[in-house]
Amino acid sequence: xxxxxxxxxxxxxxxxxxxxxxxxxxxxxxxxxxxxxxxxxxxxxxxxxxxxxxxxxxxxxxxxxxxxxxxxxxxxxxxxxxxxxxxxxxxxxxxxxxxxxxxxxxxxxxxxxxxxxxxxxxxxxxxxxxxxxxxxxxxxxxxxxxxxxxxxxxxxxxxx
Amino acid sequence: xxxxxxxxxxxxxxxxxxxxxxxxxxxxxxxxxxxxxxxxxxxxxxxxxxxxxxxxxxxxxxxxxxxxxxxxxxxxxxxxxxxxxxxxxxxxxxxxxxxxxxxxxxxxxxxxxxxxxxxxxxxxxxxxxxxxxxxxxxxxxxxxxxxxxxxxxxxxxxxxxxxxxxxxxxxxxxxxxxxxxxxxxxxxxxxxxxxxxxxxxxxxxxxxxxxxxxxxxxxxxxxxxxxxxxxxxxxxxxxxxxxxxxxxxxxxxxxxxxxxxxxxxxxxxxxxxxxxxxxxxxxxxxxxxxxxxxxxxxxxxxxxxxxxxxxxxxxxxxxxxxxxxxxxxxxxxxxxxxxxxxxxxxxxxxxxxxxxxxxxxxxxxxxxxxxxxxxxxxxxxxxxxxxxxxxxxxxxxxxxxxxxxxxxxxxxxxxxxxxxxxxxxxxxxxxxxxxxxxxxxxxxxxxxxxxxxxxxxxxxxxxxxxxxxxxxxxxxxxxxxxxxxxxxx
Numbered sequence: 001x002x003x004x005x006x007x008x009x010x011x012x013x014x015x016x017x018x019x020x021x022x023x024x025x026x027x028x029x030x031x032x033x034x035x036x037x038x039x040x041x042x043x044x045x046x047x048x049x050x051x052x053x054x055x056x057x058x059x060x061x062x063x064x065x066x067x068x069x070x071x072x073x074x075x076x077x078x079x080x081x082x083x084x085x086x087x088x089x090x091x092x093x094x095x096x097x098x099x100x101x102x103x104x105x106x107x108x109x110x111x112x113x114x115x116x117x118x119x120x121x122x123x124x125x126x127x128x129x130x131x132x133x134x135x136x137x138x139x140x141x142x143x144x145x146x147x148x149x150x151x152x153x154x155x156x157x158x159x160x
Numbered sequence: 161x162x163x164x165x166x167x168x169x170x171x172x173x174x175x176x177x178x179x180x181x182x183x184x185x186x187x188x189x190x191x192x193x194x195x196x197x198x199x200x201x202x203x204x205x206x207x208x209x210x211x212x213x214x215x216x217x218x219x220x221x222x223x224x225x226x227x228x229x230x231x232x233x234x235x236x237x238x239x240x241x242x243x244x245x246x247x248x249x250x251x252x253x254x255x256x257x258x259x260x261x262x263x264x265x266x267x268x269x270x271x272x273x274x275x276x277x278x279x280x281x282x283x284x285x286x287x288x289x290x291x292x293x294x295x296x297x298x299x300x301x302x303x304x305x306x307x308x309x310x311x312x313x314x315x316x317x318x319x320x321x322x323x324x325x326x327x328x329x330x331x332x333x334x335x336x337x338x339x340x341x342x343x344x345x346x347x348x349x350x351x352x353x354x355x356x357x358x359x360x361x362x363x364x365x366x367x368x369x370x371x372x373x374x375x376x377x378x379x380x381x382x383x384x385x386x387x388x389x390x391x392x393x394x395x396x397x398x399x400x401x402x403x404x405x406x407x408x409x410x411x412x413x414x415x416x417x418x419x420x421x422x423x424x425x426x427x428x429x430x431x432x433x434x435x436x437x438x439x440x441x442x443x444x445x446x447x448x449x450x451x452x453x454x455x456x457x458x459x460x461x462x463x464x465x466x467x468x469x470x471x472x473x474x475x476x477x478x479x480x481x482x483x484x485x486x487x488x489x490x491x492x493x494x495x496x497x498x499x500x501x502x503x504x505x506x507x508x509x510x511x512x513x514x515x516x517x518x519x520x521x522x523x524x525x526x527x528x529x530x531x532x533x534x535x536x537x538x539x540x541x542x543x544x545x546x547x548x549x550x551x552x553x554x555x556x557x558x559x560x561x562x563x564x565x566x567x568x569x570x571x572x573x574x575x576x577x578x579x580x581x582x583x584x585x586x587x588x589x590x591x592x593x594x595x596x597x598x599x600x601x602x603x604x605x606x607x608x609x610x611x612x613x614x615x616x617x618x619x620x621x622x623x624x625x626x627x628x629x630x631x632x633x634x635x636x637x638x639x640x641x642x643x644x645x646x647x648x649x
Contacts, residue, residue, distance in 0.1 A: 008280040008284070009281070011544075011545050011548040011549065011565055012281045012549075014563060014565055014569070015284040015285065015565050015566055015568075015569045016280070016283065016287055017566065017569070018569045018572075018573035019182070019287035019569060019572075019573055020287065021573075022291070022573050023186075023287075026186075027185060030185075030188060033192065041193075041196070041630050041639060042635060042639065043630030043631070043636060046631065046634070056592075057595045058588075058592060058594070058595055058629065059629075061625055062625065062628065
C-alpha cells in the first residue's frame with residue numbers, strides 16, 4: 001500500500017474531524033475539572049426535599065451527612081414534582097413521593113415523625129398517599145382521623 | 161539537510177505519538193466517570209464477603225468439589241487480591257477502581273500498539289477505531305460492573321495481549337507468554353478460550369509471533385482445562401432455570417424459559433449463537449432480545465440511541481465486508497497481509513464467541529468479538545480512505561463518499577461520547593441499592609453474616625454512598641443529549 005500524501009486528504013479530514021473535536025472538548029473539560037469546575041457531569045445542586053421528591057435518597061443522605069437538617073423545610077423547584085417552587089420538609093417530600101422505602105430513609109436519617117410533625121404527616125398522607133398512613137403510625141406518628149385533619153388545616157400549611 | 165526517509169520516520173513517529181495521546185485522553189476521561197460509579201451490591205458483595213470468610217485455597221477446593229460446575233481459580237485469586245488490597249488500604253472501592261483503571265489504560269494503549277499508526281490517514285482511522293472500542297455496546301458491560309474485578313475486561317486485556325504476542329517475530333518468550341496468558345484467561349472465565357482461537361487463527365493467517373510450539377503449549381493448557389471441567393467437575397452446562405433470558409421479541413423468566421424450551425433446547429441455543437454473532441455486526445439484538453426488529457414490525461418509534469447504534473454498526477459492517485470483497489482474490493491465493501490477518505482473526509473470534517455463548521448470551525460475553533470488531537474496522541477504514549485518495553479525490557462521488565465516512569466517524573464519536581450517560585445512570589442505580597442494602601441482604605436469604613463480613617458490607621456501602629453522583633434526571637449541559645444517545649438495553 002502506498003504512502004499517504006503529506007497534506008491530509010479531504011476524506012482523511014472528514015474522518016478525523018469528529019474524534020478530534022471530541023478529543024479537544026474532552027481535554028478542555030478535563031482541564032476545567034482539574035481547576036475545580038464540573039463540566040463533565042454538570043448538575044443542579046439539590047435541596048434535601050428535592051432529593052427525596054425525585055427519589056435520589058443517596059443525595060439526601062450525603063446532604064444530611066454534610067450537615068443539612070433532616071427536619072428543615074427547603075425549596076422544591078419547578079419541574080420537580082410540581083409546577084412552581086414550594087417549601088417542604090424531607091418527610092413531606094417522602095409522603096408525596098409515596099414510597100415506603102423512601103420514608104424509611106428519611107426516618108433513618110433523623111427526620112422526626114412524632115408529635116405535631118407526625119400528625120401533619122398523617123394528614124398530608126390522607127391527601128397524597130393514604131397507603132403510607134399505617135407506615136407512619138408504625139414509625140411513631142400519632143393516628144389522626146381524616147376529619148381532624150381538616151380542622152388542623154395541614155394541607156393549607158403546605159400549599160403555596 | 162533532512163533525508164526524506166528521516167522525515168517520513170519523524171512523521172510516522174509524530175502520528176504514532178498522537179494516537180497514544182488520544183488513547184490516554186480517552187482513558188483519562190473514561191476513568192473520571194468510572195471513579196464516580198460505586199461498586200454494585202450483587203456479585204460484588206457476595207464475592208467480597210466470600211473472600212473475607214474463606215481463604216483462596218478453601219474457595220478453590222470448593223470449586224473442585226463433586227458437583228461443582230465452574231473452575232475459575234484465577235478469578236478467585238483476582239477477587240481475593242482485590243479484597244486483601246482493599247483491606248490493607250481500608251478502601252475496597254479504591255482497590256477495585258485502581259485495578260479497573262489500570263486495565264482500561266492498558267487496553268487502550270495495547271489497541272494503539274496493534275494499530276501501528278504511521279500516517280495522517282492511519283491516525284484518522286485509528287481515532288475512529290479507538291472510539292469504536294469504547295463506543296461498542298459490548299464494551300459498556302466490561303466497565304460498569306465490578307465483581308470487584310470485571311472478568312470480562314480482564315479477558316479483553318488478555319485478547320489484546322495475545323494479539324500483540326502474535327504480531328511480531330517468533331521467540332521463546334512469546335510462546336511462553338502466550339501459554340501463560342491463555343492459562344490465566346481460561347482459568348479466569350470460560351470465554352478465555354477465545355485466546356486460543358486468536359492464536360490459531362493468527363498462526364493460520366501468517367502471524368508468527370507465537371510459533372507452532374507456542375500454539376501447542378496453549379493447546380496443552382486447553383486439554384488440561386477440558387480434563388478439569390469434564391473429568392474432575394460435573395462438566396454440566398448451565399441449566400435453563402439459572403437465569404432469565406430472551407428469545408426473539410420477548411424476555412422469559414426462569415420458570416417460563418424451562419416451560420417453553422426444555423423440549424426445544426437446540427432452538428434456544430441456536431438462537432443464542434445467532435444473536436451473539438449478529439449483535440457484533442448490527443448492535444442488535446441485545447442479550448438475545450431483538451428490540452430493533454420488534455419496533456419495526458410493530459410500527460413503534462425507534463429511539464434515537466438505538467437507531468444510532470444500529471446504523472453505525474451496520475455501516476461499519478458494510479465497510480468491513482467491502483474490505484473482504486476487495487481482498488478476496490488475494491485471500492483465495494492464501495496471500496494475507498497484516499491487515500488481512502487482523503480481519504480474519506476477527507471473523508474467527510466472532511464465530512467462536514457466538515458458539516461459546518450458546519447457553520446464555522449477553523453483551524459482556526461477546527465483548528471480545530466487539531473489541532476485535534473495532535480493531536478490524538481500522539484496516540477497512542484505512543483501505544477505504546486510501547482508495548478514495550488514489551482514485552477519486554476530487555470527483556463528486558469521492559466527496560460524497562468522504563462525507564459518508566465522516567458520518568460514520570461522527571456516529572462512533574457520538575456513541576463513545578454517550579457512554580458517560582450510561583455510567584451515570586448505573587451509578588445512580590447502584591447508590592440507591594446501597595441505601596436499601598439491608599433489605600437486599602434479607603431478600604437474598606443468605607446465611608447470617610459474621611461481624612467481619614458485616615464490617616466489609618458497611619465499609620463498601622459507606623464508600624458507595626459518599627460518592628458525589630449527580631442525579632441522571634437533573635444533569636445538565638452536554639449530558640442532556642448524551643442521555644438520549646445512550647442505548648440502555
